[in-house]
Amino acid sequence: MSKYGQSFSPVVAGSALGSQAPAPVTPKSVPHRGGEPNPSAAAIGQQFAGAVKRVDVVWGETTVYIDRDRVHDVIRWLHDDASQQYDYLSDVTAVEFRDLEQPLEVVWHLRSLPYRRFLRVKVQLEKGTPLDVPSVWDIYRGADWMEREAYDMFGITFAGHPDLRRLLMWEQYSEGYPLRKDFPLRGRFSRSEQLRQALAANPEARYSQDELSIAEAFEDLPADMRRRLQRGDKVGE
Amino acid sequence: MGLSPRPEPHFVETTGNEPWITTKLDAFINWGRSNSLWPMPFGTACCAIEFMATAASKYDIARFGMERQAFSPRQADLLICAGRVPFKLAPVLRRIWQQMPQPKWCISMGACASTGGMFDNYAVVQGIDSIIPVDVYVPGCPPRPEGLLYGIMMLQKKVMNERSGDKSLRNEMEPDPKSQLYIAPSVIDEVSEPFGNSIHQTRSGL
Numbered sequence: 280m281s282k283y284g285q286s287f288s289p290v291v292a293g294s295a296l297g298s299q300a301p302a303p304v305t306p307k308s309v310p311h312r313g314g315e316p317n318p319s320a321a322a323i324g325q326q327f328a329g330a331v332k333r334v335d336v337v338w339g340e341t342t343v344y345i346d347r348d349r350v351h352d353v354i355r356w357l358h359d360d361a362s363q364q365y366d367y368l369s370d371v372t373a374v375e376f377r378d379l380e381q382p383l384e385v386v387w388h389l390r391s392l393p394y395r396r397f398l399r400v401k402v403q404l405e406k407g408t409p410l411d412v413p414s415v416w417d418i419y420r421g422a423d424w425m426e427r428e429a430y431d432m433f434g435i436t437f438a439g440h441p442d443l444r445r446l447l448m449w450e451q452y453s454e455g456y457p458l459r460k461d462f463p464l465r466g467r468f469s470r471s472e473q474l475r476q477a478l479a480a481n482p483e484a485r486y487s488q489d490e491l492s493i494a495e496a497f498e499d500l501p502a503d504m505r506r507r508l509q510r511g512d513k514v515g516e
Numbered sequence: 517m518g519l520s521p522r523p524e525p526h527f528v529e530t531t532g533n534e535p536w537i538t539t540k541l542d543a544f545i546n547w548g549r550s551n552s553l554w555p556m557p558f559g560t561a562c563c564a565i566e567f568m569a570t571a572a573s574k575y576d577i578a579r580f581g582m583e584r585q586a587f588s589p590r591q592a593d594l595l596i597c598a599g600r601v602p603f604k605l606a607p608v609l610r611r612i613w614q615q616m617p618q619p620k621w622c623i624s625m626g627a628c629a630s631t632g633g634m635f636d637n638y639a640v641v642q643g644i645d646s647i648i649p650v651d652v653y654v655p656g657c658p659p660r661p662e663g664l665l666y667g668i669m670m671l672q673k674k675v676m677n678e679r680s681g682d683k684s685l686r687n688e689m690e691p692d693p694k695s696q697l698y699i700a701p702s703v704i705d706e707v708s709e710p711f712g713n714s715i716h717q718t719r720s721g722l
Contacts, residue, residue: 448639449604457638466638471702473638474646477603478610 295364295393303395309339317341319363319391319398323353326360332403342399350387350402351413351439357389357398358418365389365398368415371425373433375460385412385435404435414439432458449480542680549593549619550675551581553668556592556616558609561599563626563658570661580668589615594671595648598658600628601641613648618686621675623667624650627657 293300314336320343324331330353332344345353357365370388382403389398404410414437416422426437427446434456437443444450448457453476454467466473497505555577557567571577571585586592589612601609613622624644627633630653632642644650651674654667678685692698 447604454638462638464637470642473603474606474641477606477641478647480607 290366290392292392293395295391296395306339312337314339317396317398319343319357319365319396322362323357326356327353340397340399342401344401344403347402347404347412350400351415354387354389354400354415355418357391357400363391364393365391365396367392368419368421368425371415371422371429373429373435373458375433375458377460379406379460382406383410383433383435385429387415410435412437414443416440432456434459449477451476451480542678543676545680546676546678550672553580553582553594553621553672553675554584554586554592555582555594555596556586556589556612557596557598558612559598560601560605561626561628561658563598563629566658566661567596567598567625567664570664575661575665577665577668580665580672582668589613590617592616593620595620595622596625596664597622597629597644598625600633600635601644601647602639603641604639606641606647609644610647614688618688621651621671622648623652623654623664623671625654625664625667626659627655630655633657 293303312335316334316336320331320334320341323343323345324334327349330346330349332346334344335342354365357363367390368387369390370386372386374384374386376383382405385402385404387400389400390396391398402412404412410433412435414422414426416426416437417439423440423442424446426440427442427444429435430437430440430443431445431447445452454473455462457466468476497508500508557564557571559567569575571582582594589595593616595613595616597609613620622644624630628635628640629644630650632640634657636642641647652667652671654663656663659667693700
């Protein structure tokens with residue numbers, strides 16, 4: 280038993296559809312708008328009255344706009360409920376539009392492998408309000424770095440994230456959030472100031488031995504590999 | 517076996533008339549240095565793929581005395597920076613350069629390493645010559661292996677023409693604000709604002 284809890288169990292795509300389900304085919308003609316919506320969209324509307332603001336179907340993909348305060352409950356239900364089983368979070372990101380009046384959007388891309396469904400969940404954050412959404416790290420561990428990236432690039436805080444730091448830019452980066460529309464392409468500081476600040480950074484302080492260490496993964500290795508490593512044998516030969 | 521017998525090794529006669537030559541010490545040292553450069557690839561992008569092609573059998577930089585690729589800066593004397601360098605990597609690249617022992621040279625491979633290339637944005641260093649000294653710039657996006665080989669041969673020519681008595685070649689200077697030659701970054705910004713240069717380009721309005 281590893282420290283991550285339950286043992287590995289394989290997920291079979293389409294297993295919830297039953298053995299009579301037809302094999303998946305690539306759709307031939309998909310309308311731009313107004314296609315068949317994902318049944319999960321209606322199910323969310325029934326389960327959480329008033330939480331769904333809008334449902335869009337674009338090129339066969341369903342987008343559900345959810346109320347900010349209820350998005351965590353909705354995603355938790357989508358993940359846990361036996362009739363949904365959205366077990367894979369493929370992306371967390373954000374969108375800002377060139378129209379500065381338009382609200383900023385946080386996007387979750389959810390996939391249900393057992394039902395072969397894809398659902399895009401969005402939350403709109405009005406300009407001038409705090410950019411604050413709940414973290415889904417407690418549901419999907421994979422959200423960790425994706426939420427850090429969205430925080431780094433857009434300045435969106437994910438409440439409940441265990442370690443919300445910048446991911447791509449360095450921690451002392453003080454020019455703002457690069458993917459926001461009010462951010463100048465070349466940054467806010469002059470090139471020489473940017474270079475001075477970058478060179479003043481101490482690489483050893485940023486890439487600590489702890490962060491690079493794989494020693495803590497030792498316990499998760501298979502027993503025979505641990506024995507060989509403890510004896511000092513070479514592996515992979 | 518089908519193989520011809522190994523020839524007897526030829527020994528130089530240790531008595532009598534030994535062959536000898538005269539040469540300048542510089543020429544001899546530089547000949548040795550230029551034909552046994554130990555390159556350290558610092559590959560960050562697609563230029564590194566072309567570098568690998570250059571090192572592989574078809575282009576084979578072993579023909580130029582670069583049989584040994586150094587993956588430690590402490591055992592290298594040629595830094596080949598292949599690819600764009602973001603600001604986050606700038607202190608790392610400078611540290612690697614400082615770890616290399618003298619004598620050492622640097623090739624900036626490709627448009628991004630030399631000028632920032634198409635990445636004229638908030639994240640990318642606009643030319644590694646603002647971090648470390650560069651001997652040869654290889655243009656291209658990415659340069660073909662022939663281009664890199666040509667750059668390497670240019671560097672070999674440069675090494676051949678060095679004078680070992682000239683200590684200034686090996687001086688490593690940190691910018692000293694007390695020096696008369698020091699120009700503060702703010703002054704550089706101010707002077708270069710209307711024109712733009714590789715470090716400071718004309719700013720966009722937004």
